[in-house]
Amino acid sequence: MSNAYNLVIPFSQLRRSAGNVRRSGRSNANYLAGIATLAASIRSTHLQTGQGLLQNLVVHADGEFFDVAAGGRRFDAIGLLVTNGDFQDDYPVPCLVIDAKAVTSASLTENVQREAMHPADEFDAFKELTEQGWTIDRIADSFGVTPLVVERRLKLRAAAPALIADFRAGALTTDQLIALCSTDNHDLQAEVWNRVRDQHWNKDPAALRRAVISTEVDASNDDRVPFIGGVDAYEKAGGIVRRDLFAVDGDGLILADSALLDSLVHGKLHEQAEEIRSEGWGWVEVWPAFDWTQFERLGRAPTTFTDLSDGLAQELSTLERELAEVQVIIESMDGMELTEEDLGRYHSHDDRVDELSDLIEKIHKSKAGFTSAVMEHAGVVVSFQRGSLRIERGMVRAADRANVMEAVGDGQRVTGGRETESVGRKADTISDALRRSLLAHRNLAAQYVTTTNANAAKILIACKFVTDSRSDWSATPTDMSVGTGYGTRTGCTITDDAGQVREAEFVALGMKLIEALPVDHGELWDALAVMNSAELDRLLAFAVARSVSLAFEPSKLSEKYLQALGFNMADHFSPTTSNYLGRVSKDLIIQALSETGKIAGDKDLNALMGMKKGALAQEAEARLAGTGWIPNVIRTAEAKPIAKKGTKKSGEKGIASFA
Structure with a gap:
């Protein structure tokens, strides 16, 4: 292109060259949508700077016209603006004029050999434009992208400098960088990445994201959030919310104060506990998380069954009668060839069976309860478990077991739980x-x-x-x-x-x-x-x-x-300090020495008992060696x-x- 020269040419004198290698795909929806976006960008730049096209078209002369060899998308975008009346037919277009023999080479170079800009360079470009006073919307229009894309690029540009360096060097993928930028804390970003960068099994984007927001809460998958009434309840309590720009499908709300969220959960549990206390129980405990070990230590008081009130008895009779009638209808329709209308009626009856069964079960459950004498010594556990409120009534502590047994009378008993209070591990047991x-x-x-x-x-x-x-x-x-x-x-x-x-x-x-x-x-x-x-x-x-x-x-x-x-x-x-002796009580060490005859009388025993635990373990290791104990x-x-x-x-x- 040694004979090439720059020239501003009216759009009306331009046309697509037959030598342009991009000949297919210009009519599909994706291409046309891209042209519309590019046209909007060119128009925006023209309105803001007076110059719509920032890169020359490559053309060659053909009589009174100039054929476009490279820059066909820009040519089509300006053509769309002319068609829509945004630009005049003679809109001035900056061009590079080349020899006709170089047309195919120029087109091929633009469409095939052009090297893509590194994403980090794009981050820098966006950042520089914002420093020059460009708005996010103006940048989006100029580059033919959405404002959200610009915001995401700027967010990545704000990553820790060490991460950007790794990203440029290819040690960090775009998805990994996105995950690490779920937090704005540079120290945390770098600490997480440096910890896992050599662990191929532990540095996928999902794992990185979990690591950097470990002190925060992802509202989309934390079951505490719906329990307290959603993000609105958290914000009303003064909680700070930020949005993860890289989230999809409407997710990505990050709650910055996990402690506040826990506090709100506790508050809701205590509200429920206050209501239950009015029932007359001896105690009510609130557990922030359900503890199976503690729960299994509690016994369960037996329930008693009371007669239904006249109103509930009548309601139960009506429900049971309707249930029987609906079941007869369903049975009569089984095996029949059903029309669409019949099929709709069948499903409606089937749903009604479920509704009636639930109502009947609820009434039957209301018959079971606890006597006031039992409630005086028993209690209730109110807890949060797997996103739901869990209430366990009629629980019995070991200390109250005898009183509850006396209250329930003959023929009934407290089931499960411990009969004695836990006082820690006994001296003659191991962990x-x-x-x-x-x-x-x-x-x-x-x-x-x-x-x-x-x-x-x-x-x-x-x-x-x-x-x-x-x-x-x-x-x-x-x-x-x-x-x-x-x-x-x-x-x-x-x-x-x-x-x-x-x-x-x-x-x-x-x-x-x-x-x-x-x-x-x-x-x-x-x-x-x-x-x-x-x-x-x-x-x-x-x-x-x-x-x-x-x-x-x-x-x-x-x-x-x-x-x-x-x-x-x-x-x-062979027992050693590390595999046994240093991890048991002094009583068990003395017992081992006694079983092997390695204690020489009361004086020796007293001396051993007077040793500190570590010294005793080492002494026992030496004495037990070779005994087979x-x-x-x-x-x-x-x-x-x-x-x-x-x-x-x-x-x-x-x-x-x-x-």
Whole structure:
């Protein structure tokens, strides 16, 4: 284009060039809508600056006309403005005139080879225009977009500078940037992104959005909002609301004060509680969230049934009679060939059956209640559960149980709950977390031993087949799965460091065992098919070992399996400060030392009792070493191994020997 030159040409002297490569799609709805938007932008720019077209058309001379080789959309947009009477037919259009031989090349360059502007550059451009005094609407008109698009771009431009840098470098996608901009707090944006940027499983847009608004509330999916009466009730209480510009379908209201929302929920619960107190209950408790543990500790007082008033009895009789009549009508229509009118009547009757049934049930429920003597000592729990108000009447505390039992008289009793008050864990018990950790230790030990006993593994598989076939799914101590299941393998977790290391070693042994096998599935089958029985047994034993999941509580099959392995937990566990002794009471430590004869008389006992807990645990670890003592919860019965000729015994080496 060395001979090209600029020229302002009246629109009436322009026409589309036959050399323009964009020849299809100009009549479809999307193209025409885009031309209308572009025309509006050109008109707006013309009114505000006196210059409608900011980029030249590329044309070539053809007699008295100039043919448009590039800029066909702008040409069509000006043509629309001329047709609508917004511009005159001789509207001046800035053009770049080129040689006719370069027409196709110019058109192709504009339509194919033009490089798209990076979104961050567009953010900057919008920002610069606002600083020059442009309004959002003017920017929208000039770029042919909606004002909301401009607002969203400006919002992204206001992201933390470090995020913009990552965005430009391609380390952050547009969707991720949008999610992080759900908050205006730069520190929070950067903190969340830096925390998860290397975690591919935890940085999808939805997860990022949840992370940055964790201290705020998304009104569209928080069940507290409808409970208090909606966003209006929150705002009326002085709550601040902002809109997430990137939300769709009308969602995106963010409530900035989660504490206020909780306060409003509490207020509504207390209002309900005040109404219930007037009924005459001994106590009424408000729970912000329903607590199953606390609820199960409460007993339930028995209800008594009273006679209905004459009015309710008459109403019940009328409803039951109507219900019977409607059901007769429905039954008479069953099996008939129904017209549309008949079908409408059928559905209407069916709906009426549901209405009548609900009314009748409500009256019957009103017959059940509590005597005043029971109410004097029983109470009510008012709570918020899954977006709804939950009211539980007739609940009995352990301290009031005897009084309620006396009030209900013979033949009735308080059901469920605790008979004594909870006073914390007793000195001779262990925590549930420690119990689960110990059970996990036992399960891991059983897995190790399984790798040495292919025969027991085969029996376990056969047992699993039989019990599953009888729909007794959880009877056999294996879930036959690596990722999911039941029992101690998936229900318990080892919590001490040494135990976790041993667990990782077990997994590593299995991986080493299979590392030489082919990856291709067909080749894998061929490799296994030529193995001898001993080699297959070795793989099978470890495969089954990975799935072993002993029962939580005593179980016949779990115990049988351990006996078949010749399993003795004392061979696999030694109590240490981290796995047991440092996590139980001094009484239990002394008990362990006493059971093993490691206390030398009263003087020694007094000295031990005088130690601080940490020092006592360390002393006990040293004294118990080599004794074979293990906590009662994981002790095993006397081993009675079931082994066939040629099978290995518990003490023989397993996978570790060939890992």
